[in-house]
Amino acid sequence: MKFQITILGCSAAYPANGLLTTSQVLNINEKYYLIDCGEGTQAQLRKYRVKASKINHIFISHIHGDHILGLPGLIGSFGLLGRVAPLHIYCPEGVKEFVEAFLKYTKVRKLIYPLHFHVHQSTEPTLLLDNEDLTVTTIPMKHDAPTTGFLFQEKERPRNMRKEAIEKYDIPYQQMTAIKNGADFRTATGKVIPNKELTKAGKPSRSFAFCSDTAYTETILPQIKNVDLLYHEATFGDEKLEDIQERNIHSTARQAGQIACQANAKRLIIGHFSPRYKDLEVLLTQAREAFKNTDLAIDGRVFNVK
Amino acid sequence: MKFQITILGCSAAYPANGLLTTSQVLNINEKYYLIDCGEGTQAQLRKYRVKASKINHIFISHIHGDHILGLPGLIGSFGLLGRVAPLHIYCPEGVKEFVEAFLKYTKVRKLIYPLHFHVHQSTEPTLLLDNEDLTVTTIPMKHDAPTTGFLFQEKERPRNMRKEAIEKYDIPYQQMTAIKNGADFRTATGKVIPNKELTKAGKPSRSFAFCSDTAYTETILPQIKNVDLLYHEATFGDEKLEDIQERNIHSTARQAGQIACQANAKRLIIGHFSPRYKDLEVLLTQAREAFKNTDLAIDGRVFNVK
Numbered sequence: 001m002k003f004q005i006t007i008l009g010c011s012a013a014y015p016a017n018g019l020l021t022t023s024q025v026l027n028i029n030e031k032y033y034l035i036d037c038g039e040g041t042q043a044q045l046r047k048y049r050v051k052a053s054k055i056n057h058i059f060i061s062h063i064h065g066d067h068i069l070g071l072p073g074l075i076g077s078f079g080l081l082g083r084v085a086p087l088h089i090y091c092p093e094g095v096k097e098f099v100e101a102f103l104k105y106t107k108v109r110k111l112i113y114p115l116h117f118h119v120h121q122s123t124e125p126t127l128l129l130d131n132e133d134l135t136v137t138t139i140p141m142k143h144d145a146p147t148t149g150f151l152f153q154e155k156e157r158p159r160n161m162r163k164e165a166i167e168k169y170d171i172p173y174q175q176m177t178a179i180k181n182g183a184d185f186r187t188a189t190g191k192v193i194p195n196k197e198l199t200k201a202g203k204p205s206r207s208f209a210f211c212s213d214t215a216y217t218e219t220i221l222p223q224i225k226n227v228d229l230l231y232h233e234a235t236f237g238d239e240k241l242e243d244i245q246e247r248n249i250h251s252t253a254r255q256a257g258q259i260a261c262q263a264n265a266k267r268l269i270i271g272h273f274s275p276r277y278k279d280l281e282v283l284l285t286q287a288r289e290a291f292k293n294t295d296l297a298i299d300g301r302v303f304n305v306k
Numbered sequence: 307m308k309f310q311i312t313i314l315g316c317s318a319a320y321p322a323n324g325l326l327t328t329s330q331v332l333n334i335n336e337k338y339y340l341i342d343c344g345e346g347t348q349a350q351l352r353k354y355r356v357k358a359s360k361i362n363h364i365f366i367s368h369i370h371g372d373h374i375l376g377l378p379g380l381i382g383s384f385g386l387l388g389r390v391a392p393l394h395i396y397c398p399e400g401v402k403e404f405v406e407a408f409l410k411y412t413k414v415r416k417l418i419y420p421l422h423f424h425v426h427q428s429t430e431p432t433l434l435l436d437n438e439d440l441t442v443t444t445i446p447m448k449h450d451a452p453t454t455g456f457l458f459q460e461k462e463r464p465r466n467m468r469k470e471a472i473e474k475y476d477i478p479y480q481q482m483t484a485i486k487n488g489a490d491f492r493t494a495t496g497k498v499i500p501n502k503e504l505t506k507a508g509k510p511s512r513s514f515a516f517c518s519d520t521a522y523t524e525t526i527l528p529q530i531k532n533v534d535l536l537y538h539e540a541t542f543g544d545e546k547l548e549d550i551q552e553r554n555i556h557s558t559a560r561q562a563g564q565i566a567c568q569a570n571a572k573r574l575i576i577g578h579f580s581p582r583y584k585d586l587e588v589l590l591t592q593a594r595e596a597f598k599n600t601d602l603a604i605d606g607r608v609f610n611v612k
Contacts (some may be wrong), residue, residue: 014383015349039379040346043321063412065382069375073345076371077320094411101407105400106369107451145413 001029003154003206003305005229007271007297008044012213012235012250013066015040016275019299021066024231025050026152026208028133034058035150035210041070042077048300053083057129059136060091061212062122062147068095072102079111086114090128090136092146093119122146125223139223141214144249149211151223159199169193206305209265212272215248216255224263228305231297232256234270237283253283257290267305271297307335309460309512309611311535313577313603314350318519318541318556319372321346322581325605327372330537331356332458332514334439340364341456341516347376348383354606359389363435365442366397367518368428368453374401378408385417392420396434396442398452399425428452431529445529447520450555455517457529465505475499512611515571518578521554522561530569534611537603538562540576543589559589563596573611577603 004027009020021038025045032055034041045052052074061067071089078087089095096117103111120126122140129136132155139149158180165171169187171179179185180202185193209224212233224230234253236244244250251259253270260268270287273280280296287294295303310333315326327344331351338361340347351358358380367373377395384393395401402423409417426432428446432454435442438461445455464486471477475493477485485491486508491499515530518539530536540559542550550556557565559576566574576593579586586602593600601609
């Protein structure tokens with residue numbers, strides 16, 4: 001079952017050095033969750049062959065243009081392409097109003113698909129979505145606009161049958177799904193066999209945390225503890241540490257590494273690069289000095305969680 | 307002196323087949339005039355190395371998303387980059403309101419450069435701009451939203467001095483600019499030499515007409531007569547002729563060629579291609595059957611008027 005992130009944009013503030021602004025898409029089991037939607041997202045989805053029609057949920061971290069400017073185009077194009085499936089947008093205040101201004105002034109033909117906005121606050125972790133595959137919870141960030149990251153936590157996966165138990169108790173095929181999901185088994189003679197004798201633990205559920213935009217903040221650590229894949233913004237390099245500590249709205253690459261290390265994350269990807277960095281290896285090196293298993297979130301790159 | 311069009315986007319409705327939506331930029335003498343601003347325009351300007359800071363005038367044909375969705379990002383990024391020069395936007399009703407919604411809801415720091423909106427009507431040809439280099443006049447189009455094309459007409463260029471006259475009358479260097487601009491010359495003895503004896507015609511002034519979106523309409527012919535370079539939309543091919551005659555808002559490639567032919571244009575570029583056409587050569591062939599000197603307006607292509 002897939003658990004895959006595709007990076008669609010990773011530049012901070014405006015497109016630069018051949019990179020577009022923030023957007024990425026999480027594919028869990030061929031359901032797509034879009035995270036932020038910078039200008040050009042709809043074109044990137046096509047470029048990287050992501051099936052946009054399978055996006056039913058969009059998560060917006062904050063209202064800044066480099067995270068939302070692709071929304072009107074994507075929403076309008078869904079309409080042109082005959083979308084009928086509902087689209088859910090989880091966003092801070094203002095996003096709905098901006099999108100509605102687009103629909104109003106450009107006189108887009110009435111969308112025939114339902115468009116639902118779910119406004120989130122950035123003050124405390126909040127469950128946004130809970131379906132058969134995953135939960136999505138906000139992670140309050142430290143930025144100069146109300147901002148949340150998102151924790152995508154896969155649902156616990158079914159337990160696996162023990163082969164020897166199937167043979168020993170002659171378990172019918174029809175009962176296996178229930179047993180994998182934790183049921184006990186009653187034999188023909190009425191004896192109850194407890195589930196733990198019949199099954200072993202399934203593959204561990206996987207998790208992805210998206211943390212952008214944010215200053216360095218340890219308050220997020222409990223939420224992202226042991227996360228499989230962490231995306232953390234890394235707008236600047238070490239030489240800007242003093243500046244950013246003063247403004248307190250962005251992180252350095254090294255700080256992203258420090259957060260990954262303290263969270264005991266398995267893997268880190270850094271992004272949201274200031275246009276000033278034409279050579280991103282500088283940022284990668286600094287992050288890796290704090291957390292070795294780090295990569296750059298360049299447009300088009302795909303990261304799988306096994 | 308340059309008179310050069312760079313195509314930034316040419317897809318109709320939404321980005322497709324690797325092409326972005328409508329935008330192009332006219333460079334006259336290193337002053338830049340942006341025409342339409344589809345999503346991704348700011349990234350395209352960087353990609354094709356157009357000096358965006360030299361854009362002081364933006365002409366918007368109509369309110370549809372594929373012609374305006376790049377405006378908020380471009381305007382916001384100018385602000386982030388410290389622009390101070392005024393920016394003039396010539397547009398139909400609704401564009402200002404859409405941009406202002408973006409500025410309001412995303413709480414963009416107050417722009418420090420003046421942003422002037424000039425609302426145009428699409429009912430009759432109207433002079434929008436008249437500066438030392440050119441005039442820009444609207445060309446009413448036939449579309450399902452109020453739409454105007456634009457005629458960019460270079461100012462008459464100065465006459466050239468006749469070398470033999472300079473020697474014969476010993477004309478001082480300081481008087482040459484006035485003479486090139488049409489002044490007569492008074493000799494030391496008080497004799498007046500008429501300008502036509504001193505100069506010959508300068509290079510002819512050049513013109514470019516942007517016509518999109520529009521159904522086939524001959525009412526535009528008087529305005530675009532003898533134009534040096536004509537951009538005309540060519541959304542569909544011959545096989546859709548019946549459909550488009552019914553809807554009456556777009557043209558076929560062949561119709562674009564017919565307009566160029568009747569207008570006695572020197573050269574035609576066609577664009578605004580429906581995403582259904584993966585192979586644009588079909589459209590090019592049909593247009594060329596009506597007007598031979600036709601090319602495709604593909605993103606990144608540059609057209610010079612000599």
